[in-house]
Amino acid sequence: MKFNADEIASVLQQEIEQYESQLDVREVGTVLEVGDGIARVYGLAGVKAGEMVEFPSGVNGLAFNLEENSVGVIILGDYLQIKEGDEVKALGSLLSVPVGDAVIGRVLDPLGNPLDGKGPVNSTETRVVEARAPGVAERQPVGEPLQTGIKAIDSMTPIGRGQRELIIGDRKTGKTAIAIDAILNQKGSGVKCFYVAVGQKDSSVAGVIKILEEQGAMDYTTVIVAGASSPAPLQYIAPYAGTSMAEFFMYRGEHTLAVYDDLSKQANAYRELSLLMRRPPGREAFPGDVFYCHSRLLERSSKLNDELGAGSLTSLPIIETLEGEVSAYIPTNVISITDGQIYLQPDLFFSGIRPAMNVGVSVSRVGGAAQIKAMKGVAGGLRLDLAAFRELEAFAQLGTDLDPASQRQLDRGYRMVELLKQGQYAPLPVAEQVCSIYAGVNGHFDEVDVNDVAEFEQRLLEFLRDQKPEILDAISNDGAIRDEDELIGAINEFKSLSDSYEADAEEAQDESLAAEEATEEATEEAAEEVAEE
Numbered sequence: 001m002k003f004n005a006d007e008i009a010s011v012l013q014q015e016i017e018q019y020e021s022q023l024d025v026r027e028v029g030t031v032l033e034v035g036d037g038i039a040r041v042y043g044l045a046g047v048k049a050g051e052m053v054e055f056p057s058g059v060n061g062l063a064f065n066l067e068e069n070s071v072g073v074i075i076l077g078d079y080l081q082i083k084e085g086d087e088v089k090a091l092g093s094l095l096s097v098p099v100g101d102a103v104i105g106r107v108l109d110p111l112g113n114p115l116d117g118k119g120p121v122n123s124t125e126t127r128v129v130e131a132r133a134p135g136v137a138e139r140q141p142v143g144e145p146l147q148t149g150i151k152a153i154d155s156m157t158p159i160g161r162g163q164r165e166l167i168i169g170d171r172k173t174g175k176t177a178i179a180i181d182a183i184l185n186q187k188g189s190g191v192k193c194f195y196v197a198v199g200q201k202d203s204s205v206a207g208v209i210k211i212l213e214e215q216g217a218m219d220y221t222t223v224i225v226a227g228a229s230s231p232a233p234l235q236y237i238a239p240y241a242g243t244s245m246a247e248f249f250m251y252r253g254e255h256t257l258a259v260y261d262d263l264s265k266q267a268n269a270y271r272e273l274s275l276l277m278r279r280p281p282g283r284e285a286f287p288g289d290v291f292y293c294h295s296r297l298l299e300r301s302s303k304l305n306d307e308l309g310a311g312s313l314t315s316l317p318i319i320e321t322l323e324g325e326v327s328a329y330i331p332t333n334v335i336s337i338t339d340g341q342i343y344l345q346p347d348l349f350f351s352g353i354r355p356a357m358n359v360g361v362s363v364s365r366v367g368g369a370a371q372i373k374a375m376k377g378v379a380g381g382l383r384l385d386l387a388a389f390r391e392l393e394a395f396a397q398l399g400t401d402l403d404p405a406s407q408r409q410l411d412r413g414y415r416m417v418e419l420l421k422q423g424q425y426a427p428l429p430v431a432e433q434v435c436s437i438y439a440g441v442n443g444h445f446d447e448v449d450v451n452d453v454a455e456f457e458q459r460l461l462e463f464l465r466d467q468k469p470e471i472l473d474a475i476s477n478d479g480a481i482r483d484e485d486e487l488i489g490a491i492n493e494f495k496s497l498s499d500s501y502e503a504d505a506e507e508a509q510d511e512s513l514a515a516e517e518a519t520e521e522a523t524e525e526a527a528e529e530v531a532e533e
Contacts, residue, residue: 027044027046031055031088034075037272050130052091060076062233062237077111100124106222129244140304146160146163149181152422156364158370159316161314163370166334169320173344173346175320181426184427187220191255192221192255194223195221195242196238197223198226199262202227235265243258262320290333294317324346344358354421374475375433379441388409412446430475435461435487438487439460
């Protein structure tokens with residue numbers, strides 16, 4: 001019987017390959033110390049930065065610091081279950097989260113575990129949390145509006161799909177309210193929204209979820225929660241996890257909106273981890289790479305080119321300032337990464353101007369490219385007009401007599417400020433915004449009392465909706481005012497109806513007063529007769 005050496009060699013090689021594939025060659029280490037959300041592990045010599053590790057209790061961790069004699073691991077879960085001497089396995093994989101349609105409408109933690117009691121997330125696909133941002137050649141310029149439904153923002157600091165617009169201000173100045181309005185306004189637009197709550201009170205997040213459910217926005221929104229009670233590692237990775245979930249849809253050619261509320265808390269969590277890991281502290285005790293922490297997150301927001309499906313990821317990062325200090329370390333970092341900022345000022349907020357946007361400091365670096373033609377036409381000079389009004393208002397407070405032209409400018413400025421005020425959770429369609437601002441900048445509100453501007457605007461929009469829907473439809477469909485004379489005619493018609501309505505109301509009021517006086521006289525006469533008797 002002859003043996004063929006080649007056959008024997010191939011059989012042996014096949015057996016060896018199969019044998020090796022069955023071997024578990026993962027590295028194993030030992031916990032040296034554990035506490036405050038981190039662990040030091042000895043023995044994982046070949047582990048890579050960002051690689052997942054597993055503890056005996058089932059809790060996972062992330063290789064964070066690669067040191068000479070040990071590995072610093074951040075623990076993604078309850079670190080109280082881990083004790084010194086526990087065995088640690090390197091998993092050989094990167095941290096991933098579930099993605100796809102299954103995450104829409106859910107409330108999740110940063111690892112993709114459900115927090116809403118609606119059962120497991122039935123997703124077959126996952127995406128790594130730390131992904132590469134699209135390169136310059138893979139992007140296209142921002143040129144498609146993402147309407148927030150807020151008049152002051154859509155007219156003066158417009159946001160485009162793929163843009164990163166920072167919302168910055170002191171606590172309790174309406175930052176989250178703007179972001180929630182932007183999410184509510186995406187109803188019916190096909191934009192998937194992701195609200196990432198970092199370091200927020202659980203009661204505040206529950207309030208946001210309640211609003212989203214009541215307004216029907218949870219049908220297209222995912223909420224990722226790493227609350228104030230969550231460990232620092234989960235607060236640190238939460239924005240990256242939310243971005244990965246949004247990126248899945250962006251690369252599928254869809255449009256997404258991510259709100260990070262707020263990145264100040266994420267920076268604080270990152271500082272906590274870094275100090276515990278003995279990384280050298282820099283300015284304000286933050287590690288030297290805290291800028292990279294935010295830039296690699298926000299650079300993932302983009303408008304992809306047509307070859308990649310033309311999907312987009314728009315970011316609204318939120319930063320909380322202390323006493324309006326925008327020149328602090330983290331605010332200046334994020335301002336330099338983003339494409340503009342909406343600065344909310346406390347004294348404007350407390351004086352009733354809401355949204356409390358400071359027009360002089362707020363800016364959109366995309367500008368008119370993120371507006372429809374109609375809005376660009378009516379709101380082009382609005383920012384400068386309001387800035388000039390603020391200067392004139394400060395000058396007028398000195399008690400100087402103003403010439404008639406300055407007085408007219410001042411009067412119109414007061415009316416425009418009233419016009420740009422907007423209630424919470426009441427976003428307006430862009431066509432209605434255009435008509436409202438057009439009426440304001442062209443002096444149609446000049447005869448209206450300042451205190452009646454909001455009511456007058458509301459009735460004007462109701463009139464256009466009920467009597468002249470073709471004007472609003474034309475703006476919505478064409479993105480431009482098709483016939484300016486038609487719009488002016490409609491506004492004038494409403495004003496004449498409004499004047500007759502007010503005259504009728506005054507007449508009715510006079511009649512009711514006369515009736516009341518007659519009744520009083522009759523009552524007095526009857527009382528006198530009774531007294532005489």
